[in-house]
Amino acid sequence: xxxxxxxxxxxxxxxxxxxxxxxxxxxxxxxxxxxxxxxxxxxxxxxxxxxxxxxxxxxxxxxxxxxxxxxxxxxxxxxxxxxxxxxxxxxxxxxxxxxxxxxxxxxxxxxxxxxxxxxxxxxxxxxxxxxxxxxxxxxxxxxxxxxxxxxxxxxxxxxxxxxxxxxxxxxxxxxxxxxxxxxxxxxxxxxxxxxxxxxxxxxxxxxxxxxxxxxxxxxxxxxxxxxxxxxxxxxxxxxxxxxxxxxxxxxxxxxxxxxxxxxxxxxxxxxxxxxxxxxxxxxxxxxxxxxxxxxxxxxxxxxxxxxxxxxxxxxxxxxxxxxxxxxxxxxxxxxxxxxxxxxxxxxxxxxxxxxxxxxxxxxxxxxxxxxxxxxxxx
Amino acid sequence: xxxxxxxxxxxxxxxxxxxxxxxxxxxxxxxxxxxxxxxxxxxxxxxxxxxxxxxxxxxxxxxxxxxxxxxxxxxxxxxxxxxxxxxxxxxxxxxxxxxxxxxxxxxxxxxxxxxxxxxxxxxxxxxxxxxxxxxxxxxxxxxxxxxxxxxxxxxxxxxxxxxxxxxxxxxxxxxxxxxxxxxxxxxxxxxxxxxxxxxxxxxxxxxxxxxxxxxxxxxxxxxxxxxxxxxxxxxxxxxxxxxxxxxxxxxxxxxxxxxxxxxxxxxxxxxxxxxxxxxxxxxxxxxxxxxxxxxxxxxxxxxxxxxxxxxxxxxxxxxxxxxxxxxxxxxxxxxxxxxxxxxxxxxxxxxxxxxxxxxxxxxxxxxxxxxxxxxxxxxxxxxxxxxxxxxxxxxxxxxxxxxxxxxxxxxxxxxxxxxxxxxxxxxxxxxxxxxxxxxxxxxxxxxxxxxxxxxxxxxxxxxxxxxxxxxxxxxxxxxxxxxxxxx
Ligand SMILES: Cc1cc2nc3c(=O)[nH]c(=O)nc-3n(C[C@H](O)[C@H](O)[C@H](O)COP(=O)(O)OP(=O)(O)OC[C@H]3O[C@@H](n4cnc5c(N)ncnc54)[C@H](O)[C@@H]3O)c2cc1C
Numbered sequence: 001x002x003x004x005x006x007x008x009x010x011x012x013x014x015x016x017x018x019x020x021x022x023x024x025x026x027x028x029x030x031x032x033x034x035x036x037x038x039x040x041x042x043x044x045x046x047x048x049x050x051x052x053x054x055x056x057x058x059x060x061x062x063x064x065x066x067x068x069x070x071x072x073x074x075x076x077x078x079x080x081x082x083x084x085x086x087x088x089x090x091x092x093x094x095x096x097x098x099x100x101x102x103x104x105x106x107x108x109x110x111x112x113x114x115x116x117x118x119x120x121x122x123x124x125x126x127x128x129x130x131x132x133x134x135x136x137x138x139x140x141x142x143x144x145x146x147x148x149x150x151x152x153x154x155x156x157x158x159x160x161x162x163x164x165x166x167x168x169x170x171x172x173x174x175x176x177x178x179x180x181x182x183x184x185x186x187x188x189x190x191x192x193x194x195x196x197x198x199x200x201x202x203x204x205x206x207x208x209x210x211x212x213x214x215x216x217x218x219x220x221x222x223x224x225x226x227x228x229x230x231x232x233x234x235x236x237x238x239x240x241x242x243x244x245x246x247x248x249x250x251x252x253x254x255x256x257x258x259x260x261x262x263x264x265x266x267x268x269x270x271x272x273x274x275x276x277x278x279x280x281x282x283x284x285x286x287x288x289x290x291x292x293x294x295x296x297x298x299x300x301x302x303x304x305x306x307x308x309x310x311x312x313x314x315x316x317x318x319x320x321x322x323x324x325x326x327x328x329x330x331x332x333x334x335x336x337x338x339x340x341x342x343x344x345x346x347x348x349x350x351x352x353x354x355x356x357x358x359x360x361x362x363x364x365x366x367x368x369x370x371x372x373x374x375x376x377x378x
Numbered sequence: 379x380x381x382x383x384x385x386x387x388x389x390x391x392x393x394x395x396x397x398x399x400x401x402x403x404x405x406x407x408x409x410x411x412x413x414x415x416x417x418x419x420x421x422x423x424x425x426x427x428x429x430x431x432x433x434x435x436x437x438x439x440x441x442x443x444x445x446x447x448x449x450x451x452x453x454x455x456x457x458x459x460x461x462x463x464x465x466x467x468x469x470x471x472x473x474x475x476x477x478x479x480x481x482x483x484x485x486x487x488x489x490x491x492x493x494x495x496x497x498x499x500x501x502x503x504x505x506x507x508x509x510x511x512x513x514x515x516x517x518x519x520x521x522x523x524x525x526x527x528x529x530x531x532x533x534x535x536x537x538x539x540x541x542x543x544x545x546x547x548x549x550x551x552x553x554x555x556x557x558x559x560x561x562x563x564x565x566x567x568x569x570x571x572x573x574x575x576x577x578x579x580x581x582x583x584x585x586x587x588x589x590x591x592x593x594x595x596x597x598x599x600x601x602x603x604x605x606x607x608x609x610x611x612x613x614x615x616x617x618x619x620x621x622x623x624x625x626x627x628x629x630x631x632x633x634x635x636x637x638x639x640x641x642x643x644x645x646x647x648x649x650x651x652x653x654x655x656x657x658x659x660x661x662x663x664x665x666x667x668x669x670x671x672x673x674x675x676x677x678x679x680x681x682x683x684x685x686x687x688x689x690x691x692x693x694x695x696x697x698x699x700x701x702x703x704x705x706x707x708x709x710x711x712x713x714x715x716x717x718x719x720x721x722x723x724x725x726x727x728x729x730x731x732x733x734x735x736x737x738x739x740x741x742x743x744x745x746x747x748x749x750x751x752x753x754x755x756x757x758x759x760x761x762x763x764x765x766x767x768x769x770x771x772x773x774x775x776x777x778x779x780x781x782x783x784x785x786x787x788x789x790x791x792x793x794x795x796x797x798x799x800x801x802x803x804x805x806x807x808x809x810x811x812x813x814x815x816x817x818x819x820x821x822x823x824x825x826x827x828x829x830x831x832x833x834x835x836x837x838x839x840x841x842x843x844x845x846x847x848x849x850x851x852x853x854x855x856x857x858x859x860x861x862x863x864x865x
Binding site for chain 2: 036043052053054055057068072073074076092093096097100103104142143146150151154159161162214215219221222223233236237238243244251252253254255256257264265266267268269270271272273274275277278279280281287288289290291292293294295296297299302305306307325326327355370371372373374376377378
């Protein structure tokens with residue numbers, strides 16, 4: 001497919017990584033985004049990269065330590081994570097997770113309180129212990145987005161911002177062009193990686209993609225002294241210490257939304273910041289004096305089983321759809337690779353991704369959102 | 379795995395939030411003259427009124443130039459909050475009147491966020507304002523809110539501006555008039571519009587030595603009568619000049635050198651070029667705002683239930699184009715500042731790194747990134763300060779961009795050859811004041827919140843390892859990690 005034209009709808013990490021992988025294979029790539037790259041979930045997330053539940057996990061783990069070099073730009077990737085238990089119940093749960101990882105040959109170590117504090121000096125005596133994942137890690141979402149974007153451009157790919165895709169032209173069972181308000185982009189293949197807007201776009205191609213959008217929030221503190229291990233989770237929150245020292249944390253209840261074709265109208269944060277602050281002050285009591293300096297929210301979509309949809313359609317047969325179902329930042333090096341394979345070879349070369357096929361939702365109840373309670377507040 | 383859906387997502391936010399601790403017909407934020415007047419008027423009309431003001435702020439906040447640009451020129455008196463509180467009452471006799479009128483007054487209380495349902499959020503029980511004092515944070519409901527948050531200092535970099543003794547006019551005025559707690563002796567005032575002239579005269583009145591008034595334009599900008607007073611006071615004025623260099627020691631600034639080579643000894647440089655209406659709360663709540671050059675920049679555009687009064691609503695319109703004036707200062711700054719001049723003090727972002735869109739010093743700078751710059755970024759679309767913040771970290775520090783946000787926006791406009799108003803405003807985010815985790819925390823959160831709390835969406839199938847699907851481990855996983863989920 002070298003020399004052919006692929007248009008990617010959506011400049012989040014999924015679309016950009018796919019574009020970068022395709023450009024590496026000599027494909028001419030154009031990424032269209034409605035606003036600026038990474039403006040939605042891809043630039044607003046926790047940066048976690050430890051998705052052991054995914055078929056893309058091994059590839060995620062293989063790639064992250066190389067990404068700075070492969071992309072040519074820093075992503076701030078750091079290896080390893082720790083889960084700190086703050087209640088007896090969490091301690092049971094986290095040791096259960098540790099046993100599971102051991103069984104699956106993912107290297108973990110159960111730490112006592114003293115060992116937790118050695119790795120995470122901001123932790124207190126109030127914890128029960130921790131589980132150190134010697135895999136996975138975290139990176140800076142915003143820097144990673146830009147790294148993909150720049151690396152893609154360095155390979156000759158194009159990024160066209162401020163250009164919402166409004167529709168497609170089809171002929172002979174293929175999409176032949178992607179349309180924006182001002183231009184039409186002819187193409188040999190299309191990747192739809194538009195996050196929460198995937199259903200509206202795919203509906204134009206007569207394809208039903210069941211996804212529900214929701215809003216999730218995070219807070220960030222002023223910098224703390226650098227800890228030996230910055231990927232600190234636990235107490236039902238997730239987050240990271242940035243390389244600058246800030247503590248960025250999220251977790252807790254989400255709010256289901258309706259998002260129309262133009263995307264989220266706003267991404268407001270709420271007083272949930274207080275509940276995040278409470279848990280972070282408990283998880284890292286020696287950080288309790290640190291100032292919270294910002295909060296924000298992002299909108300992500302979920303599939304009915306919470307797993308990504310990465311699939312090449314049968315009709316039109318030159319379209320790959322990619323929703324990461326709210327867990328797509330960390331997986332992006334691998335999701336891009338899988339999408340590249342689907343576009344070029346029609347199948348993923350490095351792992352079996354049948355689990356992520358759209359057809360698993362064939363026959364899904366019409367009221368799947370209502371059944372799950374995934375409905376916006378009336 | 380069979381999931382028996384109940385029609386309820388137990389991990390959704392629905393119905394889990396706490397109700398506000400109190401509710402008022404009217405909440406007024408900011409107890410300056412216009413805030414007090416609004417509160418008294420509300421009370422006179424029979425409304426229940428809460429009037430809050432963040433002052434006196436803690437010494438630690440003042441040290442971070444919050445809310446004003448204090449430049450480290452506070453005396454030890456500002457560490458004594460009782461004395462400061464007394465000083466506020468002394469300097470604002472109308473506060474007593476407000477209390478007599480039935481207004482509930484909370485000083486030392488910050489409003490850090492205003493929240494209401496709208497696009498993207500429908501889960502709030504009602505519209506609320508987040509408050510915090512030195513002990514805790516809490517939420518109160520309101521029917522109407524009046525923002526009387528005043529105006530804050532505009533800072534503009536010059537070589538050596540990032541040292542103690544460089545401060546803003548509003549901060550100086552507060553330290554002199556309200557607290558009597560200014561530690562400088564000999565000041566240089568930048569600017570010659572009314573703010574600068576008034577500041578110079580105030581300093582004189584307080585017995586300070588005003589070494590010079592420096593104006594970047596070739597002639598004085600302010601009101602003729604004020605200027606006459608400044609001249610009569612014998613204050614030296616320099617036109618067509620800005621600061622080209624400065625010297626300092628442990629205690630901060632010691633002298634400045636103007637572009638024409640004149641040396642002036644001073645222990646304080648007061649940047650009195652302009653004030654910025656304090657619209658943080660409006661912007662953080664996604665309220666409408668508009669650029670109005672005659673009223674000092676971005677101001678609230680006004681809407682039902684959210685009013686702005688006083689300087690927060692805009693500086694008095696005298697026909698003076700504040701934006702054009704500030705842009706002249708920034709153009710001069712871009713001429714004199716060396717590439718290594720720090721623009722964002724918190725994150726130590728230099729002018730060269732800002733314009734070069736380079737990452738902070740703790741990151742590597744491979745060749746590819748060194749080849750990137752504002753120019754290459756502009757090839758992809760108009761400059762967006764939030765994107766540039768993310769890449770350079772300018773404005774991302776503990777002062778929340780108070781010292782650099784406005785000048786960075788102007789620098790980006792100049793460097794990208796665009797009128798100021800075409801560059802979007804870098805977004806404000808709650809909490810609009812830095813708040814310690816332990817203060818912001820809702821320690822007594824409702825049980826419903828804790829019950830709904832999951833680390834992510836609480837979708838049991840989302841995190842089952844692929845290898846475990848369809849095995850006994852899958853159910854163990856669900857049992858152990860998701861009891862209560864989808865019943
Ligand atoms: C608060 C929060 C925390 C998170 N934490 C983590 C974490 O720790 N680890 C992790 O792995 N994941 C995390 N996630 C999830 C992760 O951010 C997302 O799954 C991921 O960013 C999805 O990337 P994407 O590129 O698929 O979609 P998006 O980032 O949503 O990008 C889609 C892009 O498509 C564009 N677009 C949409 N419609 C159109 C159109 N019609 N025309 C042109 N462009 C269009 C949008 O502008 C957008 O840029 C988190 C998410 C949030 C909100």
